[in-house]
Every structure is written in C-alpha cells, then in structure tokens.
Amino acid sequence: MNASDVFVIGGGIVGLSIAWRATTRGLTVTLADPDPGSQATRASAGMLAPVSEVTYTEEPLLRLGLASLERWPAFAGELEAAGGIPVDLRGDGTVEVAYDADDLAQLDELAVFEEKLGLRVERLTGRQCRQAEPMLSPNVRGGLLARDDLWVNPRRVAQALQQAFQNAGGRLVRERVTTLEGLPADHVVVAAGAWSPSLLPGLPIRPVKGQILRLRGPRGLLGTCVRGTVRGSEVYLVPRDDGEIVVGATMEELGFDTRVTAGGVYELLRDAREIVPGITELELAETFAGLRPGTPDNLPYVGRHGDVWVAAGHHRAGVLLAPLTADAVVAGLFGEADLMPECTPARI
Amino acid sequence: MNASDVFVIGGGIVGLSIAWRATTRGLTVTLADPDPGSQATRASAGMLAPVSEVTYTEEPLLRLGLASLERWPAFAGELEAAGGIPVDLRGDGTVEVAYDADDLAQLDELAVFEEKLGLRVERLTGRQCRQAEPMLSPNVRGGLLARDDLWVNPRRVAQALQQAFQNAGGRLVRERVTTLEGLPADHVVVAAGAWSPSLLPGLPIRPVKGQILRLRGPRGLLGTCVRGTVRGSEVYLVPRDDGEIVVGATMEELGFDTRVTAGGVYELLRDAREIVPGITELELAETFAGLRPGTPDNLPYVGRHGDVWVAAGHHRAGVLLAPLTADAVVAGLFGEADLMPECTPARI
Numbered sequence: 001m002n003a004s005d006v007f008v009i010g011g012g013i014v015g016l017s018i019a020w021r022a023t024t025r026g027l028t029v030t031l032a033d034p035d036p037g038s039q040a041t042r043a044s045a046g047m048l049a050p051v052s053e054v055t056y057t058e059e060p061l062l063r064l065g066l067a068s069l070e071r072w073p074a075f076a077g078e079l080e081a082a083g084g085i086p087v088d089l090r091g092d093g094t095v096e097v098a099y100d101a102d103d104l105a106q107l108d109e110l111a112v113f114e115e116k117l118g119l120r121v122e123r124l125t126g127r128q129c130r131q132a133e134p135m136l137s138p139n140v141r142g143g144l145l146a147r148d149d150l151w152v153n154p155r156r157v158a159q160a161l162q163q164a165f166q167n168a169g170g171r172l173v174r175e176r177v178t179t180l181e182g183l184p185a186d187h188v189v190v191a192a193g194a195w196s197p198s199l200l201p202g203l204p205i206r207p208v209k210g211q212i213l214r215l216r217g218p219r220g221l222l223g224t225c226v227r228g229t230v231r232g233s234e235v236y237l238v239p240r241d242d243g244e245i246v247v248g249a250t251m252e253e254l255g256f257d258t259r260v261t262a263g264g265v266y267e268l269l270r271d272a273r274e275i276v277p278g279i280t281e282l283e284l285a286e287t288f289a290g291l292r293p294g295t296p297d298n299l300p301y302v303g304r305h306g307d308v309w310v311a312a313g314h315h316r317a318g319v320l321l322a323p324l325t326a327d328a329v330v331a332g333l334f335g336e337a338d339l340m341p342e343c344t345p346a347r348i
Numbered sequence: 349m350n351a352s353d354v355f356v357i358g359g360g361i362v363g364l365s366i367a368w369r370a371t372t373r374g375l376t377v378t379l380a381d382p383d384p385g386s387q388a389t390r391a392s393a394g395m396l397a398p399v400s401e402v403t404y405t406e407e408p409l410l411r412l413g414l415a416s417l418e419r420w421p422a423f424a425g426e427l428e429a430a431g432g433i434p435v436d437l438r439g440d441g442t443v444e445v446a447y448d449a450d451d452l453a454q455l456d457e458l459a460v461f462e463e464k465l466g467l468r469v470e471r472l473t474g475r476q477c478r479q480a481e482p483m484l485s486p487n488v489r490g491g492l493l494a495r496d497d498l499w500v501n502p503r504r505v506a507q508a509l510q511q512a513f514q515n516a517g518g519r520l521v522r523e524r525v526t527t528l529e530g531l532p533a534d535h536v537v538v539a540a541g542a543w544s545p546s547l548l549p550g551l552p553i554r555p556v557k558g559q560i561l562r563l564r565g566p567r568g569l570l571g572t573c574v575r576g577t578v579r580g581s582e583v584y585l586v587p588r589d590d591g592e593i594v595v596g597a598t599m600e601e602l603g604f605d606t607r608v609t610a611g612g613v614y615e616l617l618r619d620a621r622e623i624v625p626g627i628t629e630l631e632l633a634e635t636f637a638g639l640r641p642g643t644p645d646n647l648p649y650v651g652r653h654g655d656v657w658v659a660a661g662h663h664r665a666g667v668l669l670a671p672l673t674a675d676a677v678v679a680g681l682f683g684e685a686d687l688m689p690e691c692t693p694a695r696i
Contacts, residue, residue, distance in 0.1 A: 213610070215610055259631040260631060260632045261628065261629060261630060261631055261632060262561070262563050262617055262620075262621070262627045262628050262629075262630050262631075262632050263621070263627075263628025263629060264632075265613065265617065265632050266614070266617040266618065266621060266628065269610055269613065269614040269617070270614065270618070272610075273610070273611070273614060279610045279611075280609065280610050280611025280614065281609060281610075281611060282609060282610050283607040283608060283609055283610075284608045284609060284610050284612075284613050284635060287632060287635075
C-alpha cells in the first residue's frame with residue numbers, strides 16, 4: 001500500500017466529503033470502506049433543515065447546522081461539476097404541518113423560535129397549507145412554510161463524492177479497516193459513524209436505528225417537502241425529481257440492529273397517510289434501515305483525538321453537516337483555525 | 349421438441365399438480381413455464397380452509413373444497429416422498445377471531461353453518477381464544493377453533509412438485525407459450541391462471557390482485573393459524589415452522605398490476621397488529637403481490653374446452669383445490685368419470 005498524506009476510514013457522506021475536500025487542497029488521500037455510502041447515508045432522506053422540533057433547544061447544533069446549510073449550495077455546485085452527477089439540491093419550500101391541536105401548539109413555538117433567528121418562516125392556516133401543497137389532508141390543522149430549508153439526494157451525493165474524489169486522484173480501497181495500527185499515512189481520520197468505537201474504544205457513540213421507506217409514483221405528485229407531527233410523532237415526506245418520495249424515519253435504540261420491522265413500517269405509513277392520504281396508491285419500492293451515530297450531547301465529534309482525527313457522531317445531521325465538517329477537518333490538517341470548536345473530542 | 353402425451357401450459361400449483369399426477373399414471377408429460385411457481389402460487393399463504401367468511405354462501409365451491417381437503421394429507425405424503433422436499437402440512441388448529449361486535453355476529457353465523465356441515469368447530473370466548481393462541485390481542489372479542497383446517501407452504505409444494513415431476517420423467521420447458529398452434533402433444537392443458545385468456549380468448553378469467561407480507565421472527569411465536577375480521581376487513585396470519593408468518597391478503601381488481609403499494613401494506617399491518625400486536629417486533633422480510641385468476645361465478649374452469657383441456661380460474665382456492673383438480677384432469681385424459689362437473693367450461 002502506498003503512503004498517503006491522509007487515510008480516511010469510512011465512506012459515508014462525512015468521510016467522502018473530507019476525502020474529496022482534502023484532495024482538492026492538494027493532499028494525497030486514501031479512503032477505505034467496504035461499500036461506500038451503504039449505511040446511514042443510504043438511509044438518509046437528505047433534508048437540510050437546521051431548525052426542527054428536535055433541535056431547537058440545542059443552540060450549538062443549530063449554529064453548526066445554519067453554518068453548514070450556508071455552504072451547501074456552493075458545495076453541491078462544485079461537487080456536481082467535479083463528480084459529473086446531479087445531486088438534486090432543491091429548495092422549493094418545506095411545509096411543516098400539524099395534525100392536531102397539540103401538534104399545532106408545538107409548531108407555533110417553533111415558529112416563534114425561527115423568527116427570532118431571522119429565518120424566513122410563514123404561518124399557514126390549514127387551507128393555506130393545502131394551497132402550498134395540494135396533496136395535504138383536509139385534516140391538517142395548520143403549519144409553517146420554511147423557505148430556507150433545502151433538501152438533497154444523499155445517494156446521489158455519495159456517488160458524486162466518490163467520483164469527484166477519484167477524479168481528483170484520491171484512492172478508494174474497498175476494505176474494512178479493523179485496526180488503527182500501521183496505516184500508511186501521516187494523518188488518519190476516523191469517520192466510521194456508528195462503527196467508530198470499534199476503532200476508538202471509549203468514544204461514546206451509539207447506533208440509533210432509523211427505518212425509512214421509498215415510495216414510487218408519478219413525477220410531481222408532491223411539490224414540496226412535507227414535515228409533520230402526527231399526534232406527537234414525527235414524519236417527513238421528501239420528494240425526488242423522478243417521482244420517488246422518501247418517508248422517514250423511526251428513532252430506535254436497539255444496538256446494531258438493521259432489521260426492517262412490521263411496526264416501523266406500519267408507523268411510518270400510518271403517519272404519512274394521515275398528512276398525505278394520496279400516498280396509499282403509490283408503490284412501496286423499498287424499505288431500509290440505517291444506523292445514525294448518536295452521541296450523549298447530540299453534537300458530533302470533530303477534531304483531534306489522540307493520534308488520529310475523528311469526524312463521527314453526526315446523528316441525524318450527517319448530510320446537513322458534511323460540508324462544514326469536511327472544511328473543519330481539512331482546516332485542522334493544515335493547522336488552521338477550528339471551525340467546529342463545540343465538537344472537540346476533548347469534551348469526552 | 350419431442351412429442352408428449354400431454355402438454356401442460358402453466359407451472360403454478362395447479363399445472364404442476366396435473367403434470368406430476370399425469371406422469372405417475374404413465375403418461376409422458378411436458379410442462380412449459382418461464383418461471384414455475386413464481387406468480388399466484390408464490391403469493392399464496394397456503395391455508396386449506398374450505399369454509400370461511402367468503403365461501404359459505406357458495407355451496408358448490410364448498411363441496412369441492414371439502415373433497416380436495418380430504419385428499420391433501422395423502423397428496424402431501426406422496427409428494428414429499430416423490431419430491432424429497434417437506435411441504436410443511438400442518439393442522440395444529442386455526443383460530444378464527446372477531447375484533448368487534450359486528451365481526452363476532454358474522455363469526456356466529458359461520459359457526460352455525462360449519463356445525464350444519466358436520467365440521468368440528470368450537471366457539472371460543474375472548475379468553476379462550478387467548479388460551480388457544482396466547483399472542484392474540486386482549487381486544488379479541490371471541491372466535492372459533494376450526495380443528496379440521498390445514499395449511500401448507502405453497503412455495504415448498506411448488507418446489508416438491510417440480511422435483512417429483514422431473515423425477516418421474518416429466519419434461520420442464522422454461523419458456524412462455526404464446527399460442528396453442530402446433531404444440532407437440534396429444535392433449536394440451538391450459539393451466540395459466542390469470543394469463544389463460546391470452547391463449548383462450550373469451551375465457552372469462554380476470555386477475556384479482558393480492559398483496560401479502562412475510563414476517564420473520566422466533567420459531568413458534570404463533571402456535572396456530574389465525575384468521576380474523578377486523579372491522580369487516582379480513583386478515584390472516586399463517587405461521588411456518590421456521591418462524592416465518594405470512595400475513596395476507598388484499599383483494600384488488602386492478603388488472604395486471606403487481607405493484608406492492610403503501611396502502612396495501614398499511615392495511616395488512618394495521619389489521620394484523622390489531623389481532624396479534626406482537627407482530628410489530630418482527631422483521632418485515634418480504635412484500636409481494638400476485639394475481640389470482642377470478643371467474644364470474646367464483647368456480648374454476650376444469651374440463652374439456654374445444655380442442656384443449658383447461659384448469660384455471662381457481663381464484664383464492666388454487667392451493668386447496670390442486671389435488672382434486674389434478675385428479676379430475678387426469679381422469680378426464682383417461683376418459684374416466686368427471687370429478688368436478690360443476691366446473692365444466694361448457695357453462696361459459
């Protein structure tokens with residue numbers, strides 16, 4: 001094996017982004033993954049939504065999300081040019097809808113918070129929700145139109161990153177790395193998601209299972225990205241240009257379990273059809289489960305950790321935070337200022 | 349192509365059974381199917397239940413079902429010996445359960461009817477249902493224990509039939525037959541299920557779509573076969589020895605459409621979990637849709653039809669009626685008495 005400047009372990013969206021960005025800064029990079037983009041990245045719907053029900057009490061994560069969202073359009077543009085694969089970055093608007101009075105009250109709090117942050121968010125009545133997205137159920141009580149949210153196709157992003165990385169001279173090794181001993185590089189970056197602790201024992205990352213569905217129907221059935229809370233339970237429907245709609249996602253703490261279950265699929269379909277009844281006619285084209293890398297404080301670990309660099313633990317925000325994380329790690333490799341100081345592994 | 353005594357078109361359970369039985373009577377038989385056992389037979393759960401909510405007003409079908417059920421144990425025994433593949437014939441009891449008062453009233457009518465026929469059927473309270481099958485929901489109102497019902501694994505049956513047929517010298521041609529012209533045999537049998545009218549225009553058989561799920565869990569989770577009506581909608585859960593549970597099935601009149609849909613899967617999971625809540629923890633291992641061959645009077649066509657023989661249109665009863673149908677067609681080939689006179693194609 002030839003020596004590289006950098007050896008990246010893990011070919012999810014985070015590892016691939018770091019590897020690509022490092023090659024474009026002139027470093028020689030090797031990335032090892034038995035099947036790049038096949039785990040949490042493959043399961044992700046690709047919503048780039050820094051503000052949502054689950055994050056708005058977590059200010060540091062929010063700051064990082066907004067900073068990375070800002071980088072996404074340029075990141076996607078460069079990536080498409082370098083990788084030759086469109087990544088379907090879209091921003092036609094996200095409608096966040098509430099199904100019952102409790103859901104609506106929660107959404108109102110979110111709106112106040114988003115306005116405070118200076119984000120463009122409009123409150124919608126039920127009727128206005130259906131004007132924005134005609135496929136919404138008559139039962140939708142009200143909602144928000146979040147104009148700044150984007151979404152992207154993470155599978156395409158992973159393909160484009162692989163291509164761009166290799167086009168730039170990066171070396172992809174389709175193998176699983178089982179030890180940090182003797183890797184032929186000056187710098188090692190562990191970006192192995194939920195599997196990172198097998199290389200770095202003591203790193204407090206745990207797998208958080210997410211089940212997801214892919215429905216297939218006519219193009220344009222859904223014009224906007226739809227997020228909803230249905231009786232307190234969160235669901236989203238993310239449309240692709242080709243007529244695919246991704247419905248996600250469960251949150252389950254079950255260890256390294258990637259079984260698609262009857263209960264997981266049932267709950268996703270139940271909640272999705274409550275807010276978009278028309279999905280019942282669509283083909284259920286795929287069911288899949290991935291493992292998000294969760295951390296105790298919901299922030300990823302990005303930075304120096306002993307002899308290596310780590311970029312893992314992005315939980316639900318791996319796709320959103322990939323551009324910022326890549327820039328942060330590459331800046332670190334060059335000894336530049338830390339772009340994600342909140343995420344230092346030193347806090348463990 | 350060598351000439352045969354008999355040329356069977358269609359390798360579902362009906363065509364395979366005819367082909368095997370004909371070879372065992374000393375005839376030379378060719379069977380043509382691009383992928384035997386891959387359509388309605390593959391979708392079937394394999395319940396051998398002549399009496400159920402949908403059939404008890406249909407006396408001729410009931411008579412045929414009872415006659416074929418009687419043949420199943422010997423048929424399965426001979427088949428396992430000849431094909432070398434166990435077919436999982438089980439008779440540990442079927443519990444038919446009711447979810448609400450209307451469902452219970454319907455089940456009571458069914459019990460009266462079954463008793464009149466001399467079938468062994470016991471009425472159960474909700475508590476007795478749960479004694480018979482501990483996985484049943486506390487919400488189950490009551491039910492019946494049908495001791496005479498059997499069930500079988502149709503995929504195994506199809507494999508065993510292929511093997512037994514070929515072991516007996518039968519010739520399997522993996523091709524689609526598109527015309528009845530010039531087939532090299534004395535007798536032609538059309539057993540092509542929902543596709544039969546493409547060979548026999550005017551045969552009033554239509555596809556009736558059925559979606560089905562396969563769940564996977566620990567062996568013995570469910571000890572009995574469970575059939576239920578949940579708010580008027582029928583669902584069944586059929587356990588296999590290896591821990592698989594088949595959940596079925598939708599009934600949809602949509603032409604030659606075999607898409608698995610969000611709505612179909614949702615309804616099956618919703619109803620199944622109402623009567624067996626524990627299924628939510630099981631892996632959703634497979635979703636599938638097949639096309640039952642439906643007829644205007646719900647009876648199959650079995651008998652002479654112009655220059656050919658036909659054995660098609662078995663709708664939901666293909667697995668149940670396969671042994672009787674095979675015996676009837678082979679008897680016809682030998683000029684013996686008609687075992688299924690109700691099913692003559694002359695009634696078209």
